[in-house]
Amino acid sequence: MLNSLIDPDKIEWRDYQINLAQKALKKNCMIVLPTGLGKTVISLFVASSRLSQLDYGKALILSPTKPLVEQHS
Secondary structure (H helix, E strand, O other): OOOOOOOOOOOOOOHHHHHHHHHHHHOOOOOOOOOOOOHHHHHHHHHHHHHHOOOOOOOOOOOOOHHHHHHHO
């Protein structure tokens, strides 16, 4: 998937991630997947796609635990 805010060399997209990201771009949804299957990658793609459609904007990503924050920083 192409997006000007995501480096394509950093992410190896899986078919189910592309499918879920495309669905999430069309309407509000909740994505539930086991650990390690790319929920963060999907959410970053959706957020960056929304931001690229605007002249301004911010995305807020929350995490319930400090280890998860450190994992994605």
